[in-house]
Amino acid sequence: MVALSILDLVRVRQGSDPRHALDHARDLAAHAEGWGYRRFWVAEHHNMEGIASAATAVVIAHVAAGTRTIRVGAGGIMLPNHAPMVIAEQFGTLAHLFPGRIDLGLGRAPGTDQGTMRALRRSLANSDNFPNDVLELQAYFAPDTPGPALRAVPATGTQVPLWILGSSTYGAQLAAALGLPYAFASHFAPADLLPALEIYRESFRPSAQAQKPYAMAGINVIAAGDDATARRLATTQQMSFADIFRGARGLSKPPIDDIETYWSPLEKVQAMRMLARSVVGGPQAVRAGLAAFVAQTGVDEVMVVSDVFDHAARLRSFEIIAEAAAGL
Structure with missing residues (x-):
């Protein structure tokens, strides 16, 4: 049976405000839990008055606190906007608050306009570091090792599952190379869906997190x-x-x-x-x-x-x- 999940845009409606959007997201997740949905994700968007999920980790905490079993996560965090250590600290904290229920999907797009990118202290060059940033983030979630290693407290040992997100074949190639599950954003960028899935499945290399390819697609x-x-x-x-x-x-x-x-x-x-x-x-x-x-x-x-x-x-x-x- 194919699993069914939700990507919530946390939309702010005319005549409403962000608080209502956030509470509606939490209410939807609670209902979805009863209807059998597997996970509930929100995404990082900035400088958009109609979307209330810019502080993505905070929104995840709000939703997870109102549910009991459904997985809650980011679909996704735009990793080039952040230092991997900061994201590890945030999601490591979430993993301790809500054990076994947190997902971390990672994208390399800015998720915003150029002015906001500058306000986030982001450079377009950061996108080139995306594969290494994913590996750095993965290391922060790994079990502790002896020695004076840099630790993202309290992420160490939480092993928060990572996903690679994409709307082109680039993400498919990276997810396959790293042996990670892959989510394609066909709900707004459908053109490369089938080629990306084919590349991902054919090129997949087993890893500690996933022994075989696992693909999700948006609709x-x-x-x-x-x-x-x-x-x-x-x-x-x-x-x-x-x-x-x-x-x-x-x-x-x-x-x-x-x-x-x-x-x-x-x-x-x-x-x-x-x-x-x-x-x-x-x-x-x-x-x-x-x-x-x-x-x-x-x-x-x-x-x-x-x-x-x-x-x-x-x-x-x-x-x-x-x-x-x-x-x-």
Whole structure:
């Protein structure tokens, strides 16, 4: 059976604020635990008023404190933005607070604009150090060794599982070389999904963490009681993607009746290209779409994004997804 997990954008809605977004994330995770989802991840984004997960480790602590068994983690931390030792200290602390439940997905993209990169003291050259930074981070989580080694207290010995994230074949190659699980961001960058998975599986080298390849892929799923309702709910995400191309990122917008009145033909083409890996509809359409996605990709785990404006409708979307995916 393919595992099902959640990537939550911690979206701040119009008429709301970051506190509501954070509490809604925690509430969703608590429900997801009961519906059988394996893990709940949040991602590092900066200088985006519509996303409340910039302090990713803090958000993970908030969510994990409101749940009991579901794995909680980063999908991901943009490692070039940080010193590996600092990330090891943060996630080592989380591992002690929530034993056996913390994941650490790592990306090499900045996750922000150039002005914010400078504010983070980040250099584009940091991306070139990504493989070595991953190895350094891995060493901080390893069991203690005799001698005057540098320690990232309290990370030593926690062996927090690392994932390599990617939206191109680069991450697939690195994950395979290091023998780590791999998560592909096909929920917004679907073009290289199949080639990346092929490279990862063919090039994988067993490691202490993983003896065989383990692949996850992201997909957008908007579910409701019927297809028409789901299509209307999906306009929230479609407007968000159109706004990206307008340079007008902002708060999450309520759904509208006709998305064609919102975007231009060019914006539609651009947005739908990024949203190519999406399933929108009622229970039957969702089950068929998920089954086709798993059959085509052969992934071990599916990570779902369901960007729905209203919290109650979003909970229902994830509940329907879990029911539709049962037995896949």
